[in-house]
Amino acid sequence: MKLTLRVWRQKNADADGAMSTYEVDGISSDMSFLEMLDTLNEELILCGEDPVAFDHDCREGICGACSLVINGDAHGPERTTTCQLHMRSFQDGDTIDIEPWRASAFPVIKDLVVDRSAFDRIIQAGGYITAPTGAAPEAHATPVPKPDADFAFEHAECIGCGACVAACPNGAAMLFTSAKVNHLNVLPQGAPERETRVLDMVAQMDEEGFGGCTLTGECATACPKGIPLVSITGMNKEWLRATRKAAKR
Amino acid sequence: MARTVWDSSVGKKTVMAVSGLIMLLYLVVHMIGNLKIFFGAGEFNHYAHWLRTVGEPFMHYEWTLWLVRIVLVVAVVAHAVSAYQLSRRDIRARPSKYVHKKPRASYATRTMRWGGIILGLFIVWHILDLTTGTVHPGFQSGHPYQNVVDTFSTWYGNVIYIVAMLALGLHVRHGFWSAAQTLGVGSRARDRALKAVANALALLLTAGFIAVPVGVMTGLVS
Numbered sequence: 001m002k003l004t005l006r007v008w009r010q011k012n013a014d015a016d017g018a019m020s021t022y023e024v025d026g027i028s029s030d031m032s033f034l035e036m037l038d039t040l041n042e043e044l045i046l047c048g049e050d051p052v053a054f055d056h057d058c059r060e061g062i063c064g065a066c067s068l069v070i071n072g073d074a075h076g077p078e079r080t081t082t083c084q085l086h087m088r089s090f091q092d093g094d095t096i097d098i099e100p101w102r103a104s105a106f107p108v109i110k111d112l113v114v115d116r117s118a119f120d121r122i123i124q125a126g127g128y129i130t131a132p133t134g135a136a137p138e139a140h141a142t143p144v145p146k147p148d149a150d151f152a153f154e155h156a157e158c159i160g161c162g163a164c165v166a167a168c169p170n171g172a173a174m175l176f177t178s179a180k181v182n183h184l185n186v187l188p189q190g191a192p193e194r195e196t197r198v199l200d201m202v203a204q205m206d207e208e209g210f211g212g213c214t215l216t217g218e219c220a221t222a223c224p225k226g227i228p229l230v231s232i233t234g235m236n237k238e239w240l241r242a243t244r245k246a247a248k249r
Numbered sequence: 250m251a252r253t254v255w256d257s258s259v260g261k262k263t264v265m266a267v268s269g270l271i272m273l274l275y276l277v278v279h280m281i282g283n284l285k286i287f288f289g290a291g292e293f294n295h296y297a298h299w300l301r302t303v304g305e306p307f308m309h310y311e312w313t314l315w316l317v318r319i320v321l322v323v324a325v326v327a328h329a330v331s332a333y334q335l336s337r338r339d340i341r342a343r344p345s346k347y348v349h350k351k352p353r354a355s356y357a358t359r360t361m362r363w364g365g366i367i368l369g370l371f372i373v374w375h376i377l378d379l380t381t382g383t384v385h386p387g388f389q390s391g392h393p394y395q396n397v398v399d400t401f402s403t404w405y406g407n408v409i410y411i412v413a414m415l416a417l418g419l420h421v422r423h424g425f426w427s428a429a430q431t432l433g434v435g436s437r438a439r440d441r442a443l444k445a446v447a448n449a450l451a452l453l454l455t456a457g458f459i460a461v462p463v464g465v466m467t468g469l470v471s
Contacts, residue, residue, distance in 0.1 A: 171342035211342030237433025247250035
């Protein structure tokens, strides 16, 4: 396959960026999107140019490091992570636009790499349980009803990649935050901090400068792990409940 | 608690949802009342006068009406201020656009902000036209039937009204369903039902309100 790539190049956080056009040839349809970029970078290095910086780690769709907006879609045209996107999803001769996640809470560090530590600070605000950890406890020590376990697991699938923020026209982190809140709030282990968790995480989300939810549903469409839009409804419900309880105290 | 709600983006959405539902409830009642125009001047004018005497003798003349007006003004202001502040936050959160743009979301979803502005301007015109009569040449206080017929006998009266009612339908379509999500009553099982109710409300309100200018235009009401 021969492709034309238009890639966002930006030297550093303070520099102005622009789209640069590159031609790549000899791309196999079995390559992943990141392998295609590796091919481009090898050529750039051989030509003495600066390779395109992009985030990647496990390359098996579970770490949440990869983060590219491909032709206007977070993680590209398939419902998966960029690393699990294969070049068979494109045609020979295609022009592909590659951009970084766009949100003021995710500033660009270089080229396609953005700083997602705002997510870490949302987790630090309440995305954990205070029960002592250590060796894995006996699985049946704390009974969890099957529907609750399924619900928690569905939300625990979130890998924190930030595609929801990238896809949202408001740069909102509602889907990410709601996945974490719902995951822990439904479980008995998460119950002691049920109210403070949602209040603190939403407050931190606002503090980081993410936008608000207008229910466009773009986040859930982009999510490689299929976190549903109704997850946000669940967090709103938890937030209202916690606010009422806090007022009573 | 009020502080927590107002300072949070989720809380401000709650304010929007509640104020929106108050206005929606009013609109349903308002639309049904409007349809009385098809029963003739006598019944319509009588109904309009009754609105001023509701609750008597406990309430004084027009007290109930003013109570409703105050609630509505508070709802409109709360809705608009929250929308403005939330929109400012949203725009700040996404300062740089994507180079590769894609058509996104439904028309109703994308037009919430502009639709809201159109509706706000419409409310001002509507009150000046049919409540105070300020922008209504030949306005007769106490003769609502004749005033309505006069308004919809002008081309601009019809255009302004019908455009605003189409905007209202789109606004309610996304707004009602969104309010349910914001208040946490949406769920996977209820999603289809909520969307159906939103569509039905939007359609009924738009059709019910537009029936009046159409009635005047076709000569059914004169």
